[in-house]
Amino acid sequence: MTQKTENLRVRRTKILLREALIALIEKKGFDALTVGDLTEQAMVSRAAFYRNYQDKYDLVEQIFEEAMGALFGEISALGREHPADVWVTFFEHIAQYDRLYRALLGSKGSPWFVRKMRADLVHLIKERGHHPHGPHESAHPIPPFADEFVPDIVSTMFVEAITWWLEQGQPSTPKEMATRTALLASAVFREASTWVSPRPPDQSA
Template identity: 70%
Template sequence: MTQKAENLRVRRTRILLREALIALIEERSFDNLTVGELTERAMVSRAAFYRHYQDKYDLVEQIFDEAMNTLFHAIGEFGREHPTDVWVRFFEQIARYDRLYRALLGKKGSPWFAQKMRARLAELIQQHGSLEEAPEAADSKHAAQMAHPFPDTFVPDLVAAMLVEAITWWLEQGQAYTPGKMATRIAVLASAVFREAGTWS
């Protein structure tokens, strides 16, 4: 088998498993589905599944990692000079797999996934600060506050929880706003929290 044919086969397997995952979550809930049901629905062998994933959690994590990698790439590309663009990329990636995220974050989803998502987003905020637009040099005190990590996890955890709730609402409403509008509103709300937290002694 050529490398190209092998790559196509792998892509096809991943797509089939993701589609089966979504359908089974909608029918049975994430916690109740098994790898056997996934492979049977996707019409792929268990061996093929385990060549790519350790278990159903690993399957979901790899999909979410794609969204997080997109976010980290956007941070590197845009940085704090264009924070809204960073979040636009993230919401576009969520929209790409909207049915999956809607299933995972909905009533038949998994508290495990929601917690995983909050933890990863909180880690991102903790590492990169607020992603708020870099303040003017004259405001050196504010600049210093935003340049350093938060003293504890309270604010990152709070904003991460807000983000997950916002994503859940957005998907449940059928993406009532564009990724750009959601990103702008989230950036404004989060920036208000970060600025207030920056005044705390």
């Protein structure tokens, strides 16, 4: 078997397993599905599954990393001149993989995946100028003690916004969702910028 043929077989197996994963989450939920369910649904052998993945969590993680890798590649190409475009690109990415994200983030999905996505969003928020400010707004500094708390709150808000948007059948465009969510996030950071850092404890007592 040539290397090209082997690569095509691996790629086909991964596509079948991804489709099987989504279908089974929609049918019975992530927690209930097993590797046996996945291989039966995808019509591939267990050996083929374990050549590519350790377990169902590894399958989800690799799918997610591939999707996020593509997203971050698109975002990196934007540069930093137009920060609002980052969130438009983000919601366009969600729309492109809508069935996957709807399955994983919905009621039959996995809290593990929700936590992982939140963590990646925290990284994106921090990496992209500290917060997703809206159009015509500049970044607002926040006190050091809120540096972890506020991005985590904002990332949670984004995940909830994504879940709602997908479950409602995308009633607004990616650009509209990006603008509204970024403005809400900006309001949170603007409020946090008014907070006063707590005084250190009195050491003289």
